[in-house]
Amino acid sequence: MRRPERTERLALPGVLTPRQAAATAAGIAAVQCPDGAIPWFAGHHLDPWDHVEAAMALDTAGEHERAAAAYAWLAAHQNADGSWYAAYADGAAARPTDRGKESNFCAYPAVGVLHHYLATGDEEFRRRMWPMVAAAIEFTLGLQQDGGQLGWRRxxxxxxxxxxxxxxxxxxxxxxxxxxxxxxxxxxxxPDWELAAGRLGHAVRAHPERFLDKSRYSMDWYYPVLAGAVRGPAATARLAARWDDFAVPGLGVRCVAGNPWVTGGESAELALALWAAGQDARAVEVLRWIGHLRAEDGLYWTGYVYADDAVWPAELTTWTAGAVLLAVAALTGDEPTRAVFGGERLPTGLDPDPGCCLGRETA
Structure with a gap:
């Protein structure tokens, strides 16, 4: 197990003790491959987005060398056009199993690289990763549509x-x-990125008709808040509007409205969104609900079908554990995590709707 003193600041009553947080980080580390890759679980595939989520969690727990190895894996496997494939097989060969290239998968390493830099102050790392980030963003913006939204895949x-x-x-x-x-x-x-960010943020906030209707999924409910596009009173209203559709008190958050299935990843991400909206007490409450998904090794089951009293799928996923650690880190004052998810000091881009408020609600 990793040393609990590294995770003392991740203590959150009713959610994690320092020793439990250390066990969760150790569970992620145990799945990480020697080359730095972090699959969903041993023997399963890796996707770039969840790989980064797990790496960020390692940084919250003081496992900076392991996190750096995860970003080095990304740099070593980036395609010539700046992208990554959507999925890779677990194993030394890192064989692509889905050669599609998804826009959010390719963009997300920028979040992790900034998070790692803020956690370590490692200037050499930042300079080394900059070409990787720049190329990935250029690939991603090649999928931006006229309305600002991003085509989801090539x-x-x-x-x-x-x-x-x-x-x-x-x-x-x-x-x-x-x-x-x-x-x-x-x-x-x-400047082109600033324009793109402004157009994209405006589309997310104001033009739901530009996106496929996935409103059955809880991620479409909370993610605009979690990602910083919607803040202030609008964030409060958005989270309140569908609370009863997705929240299952005492158990967690539904992945899909109407289905008797709560998932750890969505629950922890909602907690992070609630924190970003200034609702710390409710965020802690949601994290406490999913204590039943915690396994003995410190990892978390992906989900639970409460109608059948059954864990499903029977997977202990690194990204679920990672989401829990990131939510706890934000709530307990970890500055790098607060910086990338709070967003107060992040550039906003050139917003075509200058009346929109991006500030974090504190009341």
Whole structure:
């Protein structure tokens, strides 16, 4: 087990003790491959987004060398066009199993790179990762549509899919803001990224008709808040509007409205969104609900079908554990995590709707 003193600041009553947080970080570390790759679980595939989520969690627990190895894996496996494939097989060969390229998967490393830099102050790491981030953002913006939204995928044959997903586009908005922060540190102005971020944020906030209707999924409910596109009173109203559709008190958050299935990842991400909206007490409450998903090794089951009293699927996923650690880190004052998810100091881009408020609600 990792040393609990590294995780003392992750103590959150009723959610995690320092020793439990250390066990969760150790559970993620045990799945990480020697080359730095972090699959969903041993023997399963890796996707770039969840790989980064797990790496960020390692940084919250003081496992900076392991997190750096995860980003080095990304740099070593980036395609010539700046992308990554959507999925890779677990194992030394890192064989692609889905050669599609998803826009939010390719953008999200910018969030992790900034998070790691803020956690470590490692200037050499930041400079080494900058070309990787810049190339990934350029690839991603090649999928931006006229309305600002992001086409969600480029097929293996290179065909761009114009359909946009609200959750994915919101995630890219957060990544663009982190990439702009890295550009400022690099003293490499990116006016095109600023325009793209503004257009994308406006689409997420004001134009639901530009996205495929996935409103059955809880991620489309909370992710615009989590990713920083919606804040202030609008965030409070958005989270309140569908609370009863997705929240199952004492158990967690439904992945899909109407289904008797709560999931740990969505619950922890909702907690992070609640924190970002200034609702700390409710965020802690949600994290306490999912204590029943915690396994003996410190990892978390992906979900629970309460109608059948059954864990399903029977997977202990690194990204679920990672989401829990990130939510706890934000709530307990971890500054790097608060910086990338709070967003107060991140560049906002050139917003075509200047009346929109991005400030964090504190009341």
């Amino acid at each position: 097929e293996p044959d290179g065909t761009a899919v114009p359909d946009a997903l609200l959750t994915g586009s919101a995630s890219v908005h957060q990544a663009l803001r982190c990439a702009l922060a890295l550009a400022e540190l690099e003293r490499a102005p990116q």
